[in-house]
Amino acid sequence: MLVLEKIVITQDDFRLTADFAVAKGARVAVIGPSGAGKSTLLSVISGFFPAASGRVLWDGRDISRLPPGQRPLSILFQDQNLFPHLTVAQNVGLGLRPNLRLSAVETARVGEALARAGLGGLGERRPGTLSGGQQSRVALARVLLRARPLMLLDEPFSALGPALKAEMLDLVAEIAAETGATVLMVSHDPDDARRFSSETIVVAEGRAAPPEPTGALLDNPPPALAAYLGT
Amino acid sequence: MADSTQPLTFGLRLGAGAAATFVLALTLGTLGAVLARAGSFAALGPADWAALRFTVTQATVSAALSLALAIPVARALARRRFAGRGALITLLGAPFILPVIVAVMGILGLFGRAGLLNDGLAALGFDRISIYGFGGVVLAHVFFNLPLAVRLLLQGWLAIPAERFRLAAALGFGPSDVARHLERPMLRAVAPGIFVTIFLICLTSFAVALTLGGGPKATTVELAIYQAFRFDFDPGRAAHLASLQLALCAVTALVAARITVPSAFGAGLDRPVARRDAGGAGLRALDAGLLTLATLFLLAPLAAVFVSGLPRLAALPEAVWRAAFRSVLVAIGSTALTVALALPLALAIARRGRARMLETVGMLPLATSSLVTGTGLFLLLRPVASPGDLALPVTVAVNAAMALPFVLRALIPAARDLEADYGRLALSLGLSGTARLRFLTLPRLRRPLGFAAGLTAALSMGDLGVIALFADADHATLPLQLYRLMGAYRMADAAGAAVLLLALSLGLFWIFDRGGRADAGA
Numbered sequence: 001m002l003v004l005e006k007i008v009i010t011q012d013d014f015r016l017t018a019d020f021a022v023a024k025g026a027r028v029a030v031i032g033p034s035g036a037g038k039s040t041l042l043s044v045i046s047g048f049f050p051a052a053s054g055r056v057l058w059d060g061r062d063i064s065r066l067p068p069g070q071r072p073l074s075i076l077f078q079d080q081n082l083f084p085h086l087t088v089a090q091n092v093g094l095g096l097r098p099n100l101r102l103s104a105v106e107t108a109r110v111g112e113a114l115a116r117a118g119l120g121g122l123g124e125r126r127p128g129t130l131s132g133g134q135q136s137r138v139a140l141a142r143v144l145l146r147a148r149p150l151m152l153l154d155e156p157f158s159a160l161g162p163a164l165k166a167e168m169l170d171l172v173a174e175i176a177a178e179t180g181a182t183v184l185m186v187s188h189d190p191d192d193a194r195r196f197s198s199e200t201i202v203v204a205e206g207r208a209a210p211p212e213p214t215g216a217l218l219d220n221p222p223p224a225l226a227a228y229l230g231t
Numbered sequence: 232m233a234d235s236t237q238p239l240t241f242g243l244r245l246g247a248g249a250a251a252t253f254v255l256a257l258t259l260g261t262l263g264a265v266l267a268r269a270g271s272f273a274a275l276g277p278a279d280w281a282a283l284r285f286t287v288t289q290a291t292v293s294a295a296l297s298l299a300l301a302i303p304v305a306r307a308l309a310r311r312r313f314a315g316r317g318a319l320i321t322l323l324g325a326p327f328i329l330p331v332i333v334a335v336m337g338i339l340g341l342f343g344r345a346g347l348l349n350d351g352l353a354a355l356g357f358d359r360i361s362i363y364g365f366g367g368v369v370l371a372h373v374f375f376n377l378p379l380a381v382r383l384l385l386q387g388w389l390a391i392p393a394e395r396f397r398l399a400a401a402l403g404f405g406p407s408d409v410a411r412h413l414e415r416p417m418l419r420a421v422a423p424g425i426f427v428t429i430f431l432i433c434l435t436s437f438a439v440a441l442t443l444g445g446g447p448k449a450t451t452v453e454l455a456i457y458q459a460f461r462f463d464f465d466p467g468r469a470a471h472l473a474s475l476q477l478a479l480c481a482v483t484a485l486v487a488a489r490i491t492v493p494s495a496f497g498a499g500l501d502r503p504v505a506r507r508d509a510g511g512a513g514l515r516a517l518d519a520g521l522l523t524l525a526t527l528f529l530l531a532p533l534a535a536v537f538v539s540g541l542p543r544l545a546a547l548p549e550a551v552w553r554a555a556f557r558s559v560l561v562a563i564g565s566t567a568l569t570v571a572l573a574l575p576l577a578l579a580i581a582r583r584g585r586a587r588m589l590e591t592v593g594m595l596p597l598a599t600s601s602l603v604t605g606t607g608l609f610l611l612l613r614p615v616a617s618p619g620d621l622a623l624p625v626t627v628a629v630n631a632a633m634a635l636p637f638v639l640r641a642l643i644p645a646a647r648d649l650e651a652d653y654g655r656l657a658l659s660l661g662l663s664g665t666a667r668l669r670f671l672t673l674p675r676l677r678r679p680l681g682f683a684a685g686l687t688a689a690l691s692m693g694d695l696g697v698i699a700l701f702a703d704a705d706h707a708t709l710p711l712q713l714y715r716l717m718g719a720y721r722m723a724d725a726a727g728a729a730v731l732l733l734a735l736s737l738g739l740f741w742i743f744d745r746g747g748r749a750d751a752g753a
Contacts, residue, residue, distance in 0.1 A: 083671065098662040098666045098667075
């Protein structure tokens with residue numbers, strides 16, 4: 001279970017609070033107006049930005065002081081999820097061992113993860129030679145291989161068209177089901193939230209609200225969300 | 232996105248700290264040694280004041296002349312598009328890595344006592360003129376700094392938004408209106424910085440004064456330090472002069488700090504701007520003439536060196552080849568040392584949001600003179616070793632420090648991009664230590680590293696500075712050997728050695744720069 005305990009985030013005159021828990025294995029959308037602090041919330045959970053006060057707990061353990069790479073999570077950013085100078089297989093292999101000294105078994109696992117993500121035979125290519133959808137698949141193959149219990153998606157598929165995005169979300173769902181991961185996904189699109197996540201966190205007006213069932217929330221939005229959705 | 236600055240790792244802290252300490256010891260440490268020895272300014276005699284006057288006068292005239300001549304050339308380059316424009320701009324960057332002594336050979340070949348100009352004058356029945364002294368020093372400085380000024384001014388021109396020129400065309404501006412409303416305001420903004428940059432270069436220039444100056448009327452402070460050291464064996468006097476030079480550099484650096492000083496390697500100089508205001512045939516002929524003259528001024532001295540030196544190359548004495556070998560070793564040594572200093576400094580500067588202290592330390596060598604550093608090192612190391620034995624190691628260290636500011640200027644922006652683009656990803660994957668260096672830092676910084684290494688190697692290869700203070704016959708580098716050949720009036724051998732030196736300098740630059748570009752992948 002992920003717990004955000006009395007988290008307060010401040011930066012200049014920006015302020016955001018969060019105090020809630022997310023159940024293990026849940027798939028949760030994070031939705032709200034731009035500039036409200038959705039990405040910042042994920043940055044705090046992943047260790048890129050320190051909260052002014054409060055703790056982040058995973059399974060009862062305080063992870064607030066761990067460096068990003070040692071937290072029990074994988075994060076996909078909006079862009080720059082791959083190193084363009086490394087091959088696809090190397091990019092995925094980094095998820096197993098950052099020094100890339102892979103054993104034969106580990107190399108085989110990289111191959112399996114690539115095949116699983118629909119990238120069989122592309123291991124020696126550089127990311128720049130792949131399409132946008134394929135690049136997303138490479139990043140997801142690495143997430144699959146790392147198999148961390150928490151998955152944070154900071155709009156990694158926002159540059160893809162609707163059909164490709166749906167495809168990627170299906171792949172995310174598959175991977176999450178397979179590894180039992182809890183997923184937090186920042187989204188601008190209420191339809192994505194409806195299709196992908198049973199629960200939704202609304203970030204607006206300086207507060208990240210506890211997760212609520214997505215359908216009910218979107219059908220009967222509170223005023224701040226309604227203003228954002230334009231309903 | 233809410234980004235935070237990540238703490239420096241232990242290894243990076245150690246590397247950057249060691250590099251900063253080394254640079255501080257080499258600049259401020261040697262300075263302390265000089266000042267301790269010098270005591271007070273009371274002992275400066277009339278000759279010293281003459282040196283000070285000459286130094287300031289020649290630097291002022293050189294900077295003013297370079298700037299004044301550069302303005303019409305830069306304007307021509309900014310408003311014309313022609314085949315070979317890119318090549319000409321590249322050529323304008325070449326003097327930076329051109330060994331000073333090679334250029335001096337070329338200038339002597341054209342304007343010297345037995346040069347083309349004087350042969351022409353003699354054939355017409357005039358007296359031969361001598362360029363040794365003030366005229367020669369200024370001529371050589373203009374040769375080196377006119378191209379630099381053109382490049383820096385061109386940046387200023389290209390920084391004027393294309394929309395302004397479009398607006399000017401829409402309003403029917405002629406060339407004089409464009410000059411008045413667009414170009415002169417730009418020049419007022421950038422010219423002072425360029426002037427100070429060139430003034431500082433001319434202030435600390437030693438090799439030009441050594442070869443073309445001399446005598447009581449044309450001795451710079453740097454040259455006087457050298458003479459006090461080599462000929463009078465008077466380290467105390469050298470220390471006095473060194474503190475004088477130091478005060479000069481410090482005052483200039485303070486002035487420079489108040490003016491925005493441009494960086495020498497601007498990107499995107501090839502971008503042409505559509506200009507509709509300068510279409511007249513007269514203006515076009517003027518620009519073509521100016522560009523031709525500038526190109527000739529740059530290429531003719533080098534051509535003169537090639538013509539006289541190439542046939543001699545095969546017959547060069549063995550001592551020259553030995554000196555060349557030593558120079559290559561020194562160049563490779565300085566390059567390795569500079570990269571080892573610059574990489575941790577650049578990474579630490581990029582990772583910290585504000586690292587003004589480290590950046591200032593890295594730029595410190597710009598304001599120090601290599602002869603002052605050399606004098607300080609001599610005073611410090613005299614008790615433990617003989618100057619001859621120290622010549623090459625000291626040259627490696629001083630060359631590395633002198634190249635550091637230029638290397639940092641090339642590396643820091645790339646390191647900042649690296650941190651901004653891939654810092655988070657590396658952290659989220661736990662990529663650190665040597666794995667990060669191997670799989671992220673080195674591959675991503677390969678291009679600027681190759682360029683910076685090439686720059687250092689070429690600068691070090693052509694350096695005739697601190698080596699002249701220390702070296703005996705057994706430790707001469709190629710530029711020093713070349714200087715000695717000139718001093719012995721073995722001009723044919725000197726020209727051959729100049730061709731060799733030029734080829735090695737440009738060759739080293741090309742190899743390193745090329746190495747950075749090969750298989751860049753993405």
